[in-house]
Amino acid sequence: MDINxxxxxxxxxxxxxxNIDDLKYISTGEDxxxxxxxxxxxxxxxFKEGKSDIYVIDGKSNVKSNVITIKVIDKKAQALKKKKQQSIKxxxxxxxxxxxxxxxxxxxNKYCSHMRKPDKVDMKKAKAAGYTPCKKCY
Known part of the structure; x- marks a missing residue:
């Protein structure tokens, strides 16, 4: 369930x-x-992210219904978090x-300037080794 x-x-x-008037409605995670x-x-x-078990109890016989677990998430916040993680990746x-x-x-381009068998390296390592960008490629 989405928040709010x-x-x-x-x-x-x-x-x-x-008689449904005798039923008590219970939520274990009221927050x-x-x-x-x-x-x-x-x-x-x-209202906020979390979990709550909800169920009904008969006020006279104390018979409890099946329990339904509701998980509340903030879908917008989850989407933003996922987008941020993808951006970092x-x-x-x-x-x-x-x-x-x-x-x-x-x-x-490995064919630029008629190079023969050039080495493929990480750009950061090439810069650290003193290489500068080619004017034709960049």
Whole structure:
């Protein structure tokens, strides 16, 4: 469930003649999900990320319903986090360049300046070794 949203959950009471006015609605994570009853449904309101188990208890017999676990996430924050992680990954990509054994320039094209069997190296390493960019390639 997305943060700051509302979800309606149908309630099916068996036997049909049971009195639903005696039911207690429980949410174990009230800080994440608050619930209330409206016309035979549980209305779950989410407020912050977290988990909550919701269920119903009969006030007279203490019979407990099935438990529904609701996980609340902030989809926008998750998307931004994923985008940031992808940006970090792409910034860590290695750019390779070509250098000749005798030249002082690095090239983006291994065929530039008629090089023969150039070495493919990391651009950072080429710069650290004193190579400068080729004017034809860059």
């Amino acid at each position: 949203s509302i979800q309606a959950i149908d309630i099916k009471v068996i036997p049909n003649r049971a 994440a999900v608050k619930i209330n009853r409206e016309e035979g449904k549980i209305i779950a309101n989410s 792409s910034s860590k990509k290695i750019t390779y360049v070509y250098i000749s054994r005798t030249g002082s320039k690095y090239h983006s």
